[in-house]
Amino acid sequence: MEQEDFYFPDTDLDLSFTSTTTDRTFASSSARTSLTLSFNDRLSTSSAVTTSSTSSSSVNHRRHDPHWSAIKSAKLLSSDGNIHLRHLKLIRHLGTGNLGRVFLCNLRDSSARFALKVIDRNCLTTEKKLSQVETEAEILSLLDHPFLPTLYARIDESHYTCLLIDYAPNGDLHSLLRKQPGNRLPIQPVRFFAAEVLVALEYLHAMGIVYRDLKPENVLLREDGHVMLSDFDLCFKSDVVPTFKSRRYRRSSSSPSLRRRRSGCFSVAAEKKYEREEIVSEFAAEPVTAFSRSCVGTHEYLAPELVSGNGHGSGVDWWAFGIFLYELLYGTTPFKGESKEQTLRNIVSTTKTASFHMDGDLDEARDLIEKLLVKDPRKRLGCARGAQDIKRHPFFDGIKWPLIRHYKPPEEVRGLVIKKSTRPHASHVIAVSPRRRKSFLWRALSYLLRGKSSSGGSKNQSNSNYYHYVGKSYASRKRV
Numbered sequence: 178m179e180q181e182d183f184y185f186p187d188t189d190l191d192l193s194f195t196s197t198t199t200d201r202t203f204a205s206s207s208a209r210t211s212l213t214l215s216f217n218d219r220l221s222t223s224s225a226v227t228t229s230s231t232s233s234s235s236v237n238h239r240r241h242d243p244h245w246s247a248i249k250s251a252k253l254l255s256s257d258g259n260i261h262l263r264h265l266k267l268i269r270h271l272g273t274g275n276l277g278r279v280f281l282c283n284l285r286d287s288s289a290r291f292a293l294k295v296i297d298r299n300c301l302t303t304e305k306k307l308s309q310v311e312t313e314a315e316i317l318s319l320l321d322h323p324f325l326p327t328l329y330a331r332i333d334e335s336h337y338t339c340l341l342i343d344y345a346p347n348g349d350l351h352s353l354l355r356k357q358p359g360n361r362l363p364i365q366p367v368r369f370f371a372a373e374v375l376v377a378l379e380y381l382h383a384m385g386i387v388y389r390d391l392k393p394e395n396v397l398l399r400e401d402g403h404v405m406l407s408d409f410d411l412c413f414k415s416d417v418v419p420t421f422k423s424r425r426y427r428r429s430s431s432s433p434s435l436r437r438r439r440s441g442c443f444s445v446a447a448e449k450k451y452e453r454e455e456i457v458s459e460f461a462a463e464p465v466t467a468f469s470r471s472c473v474g475t476h477e478y479l480a481p482e483l484v485s486g487n488g489h490g491s492g493v494d495w496w497a498f499g500i501f502l503y504e505l506l507y508g509t510t511p512f513k514g515e516s517k518e519q520t521l522r523n524i525v526s527t528t529k530t531a532s533f534h535m536d537g538d539l540d541e542a543r544d545l546i547e548k549l550l551v552k553d554p555r556k557r558l559g560c561a562r563g564a565q566d567i568k569r570h571p572f573f574d575g576i577k578w579p580l581i582r583h584y585k586p587p588e589e590v591r592g593l594v595i596k597k598s599t600r601p602h603a604s605h606v607i608a609v610s611p612r613r614r615k616s617f618l619w620r621a622l623s624y625l626l627r628g629k630s631s632s633g634g635s636k637n638q639s640n641s642n643y644y645h646y647v648g649k650s651y652a653s654r655k656r657v
């Protein structure tokens with residue numbers, strides 16, 4: 178969980194915040210970063226993002242959103258109609274990633290809070306990293322979904338590229354897991370978080386986007402407790418051909434008359450189940466022909482086809498979804514070895530399978546995980562028709578998918594504070610001449626970003642090839 182918000186005396190940037198706030202990235206010794214080894218993905222080269230606005234700004238259904246209203250007002254007051262860094266007030270540092278630093282900020286004279294990802298392009302030493310920035314910006318500009326961040330503005334000033342996105346104040350699922358006894362969550366919160374992540378992945382796949390970096394660290398939690406997937410620099414985009422088909426299937430479901438155990442909005446059938454046959458028309462938009470050879474992701478979450486380097490598609494996200502479910506339920510990942518090399522060996526080994534503790538409550542979860550962790554992607558659940566098949570698994574029985582965003586987040590999870598209403602934030606305004614304000618802002622940004630490179634504790638650097646990568650011994654699970 179983030180610390181309580183803290184407003185500093187109103188300068189454009191108060192550098193003292195670096196020593197008084199928590200940098201989750203540095204604080205976390207077990208941070209897992211992701212690996213990127215080569216880029217041959219078919220990412221569209223057209224830039225959908227312009228310098229300072231995004232296509233989503235015109236989305237009608239969000240016109241009353243306070244964030245868009247704040248953006249609109251700031252643009253109206255801006256001399257050139259665009260958002261600039263001078264319009265933003267940085268509040269504190271939230272974390273450091275592979276590409277840059279993330280700050281909590283708001284627009285001056287507004288209480289709407291945003292996260293600002295600041296990338297100093299001069300610090301990006303390789304073409305690959307520059308390309309990752311463009312990938313992230315492009316993917317973000319395409320998104321319009323409650324469980325994914327909105328890109329409100331892209332600001333390119335001097336050698337900085339800044340992405341203004343939704344702020345998720347409840348931290349990430351990895352930190353939340355570590356606050357739980359045994360680093361495990363009870364089954365109902367797991368169903369809740371997994372269902373939302375599944376819907377987010379389904380949306381990405383329907384857009385032709387293969388995510389490739391699912392892990393609890395990348396599942397941020399919004400103020401209302403709902404999820405927000407983050408980190409799109411490892412995605413690849415492919416063509417997707419949506420289809421609409423009729424299908425006959427046997428559905429096992431609980432009798433409505435049976436007594437049910439209840440927990441929040443997610444209920445579990447306590448007694449017998451019955452089977453019925455249904456013919457359904459369904460929309461499938463899974464990028465089944467997506468293909469990449471890049472070895473990217475986070476070791477413990479890599480699918481076997483990714484590790485072997487023979488090419489992969491959207492199935493890698495369904496494998497990672499299985500690992501994700503396992504980690505939420507068991508507090509560890511199923512193929513974790515003594516070293517990263519051993520982990521990768523376990524993943525590709527045809528004899529090594531996930532092991533499960535005996536626990537009756539987890540039978541359906543176990544069955545789902547086993548179907549997702551099938552080493553041959555052609556036989557893996559989700560790889561033929563996408564999320565539809567996973568949603569239908571008995572583990573998710575009872576969930577009304579169209580209403581998913583209205584389900585109540587699990588309140589019983591230790592360390593998850595769900596705010597019922599947004600507290601108005603005080604904002605202090607001190608008149609600073611625009612010239613002074615600008616130079617101060619640049620000096621402050623340079624200072625903060627320099628801090629990143631000298632700290633040495635930030636995210637890892639990319640390795641140039643797989644053998645170099647597996648040959649090293651790492652103290653923690655990191656993305657490369």
Ligand SMILES: Nc1ncnc2c1ncn2[C@@H]1O[C@H](COP(=O)(O)OP(=O)(O)OP(=O)(O)O)[C@@H](O)[C@H]1O
Nearest residue numbers: 201271272273274275276279292343344345408636
């Ligand atoms: N929208 C956000 N709201 C709140 N915190 C965020 C947000 N985006 C990022 N963070 C925090 O900032 C940190 C850095 O984020 P960033 O996306 O740059 O890197 P990352 O998620 O660590 O991934 P990588 O280095 O693999 O690209 C994250 O660990 C997270 O704690």
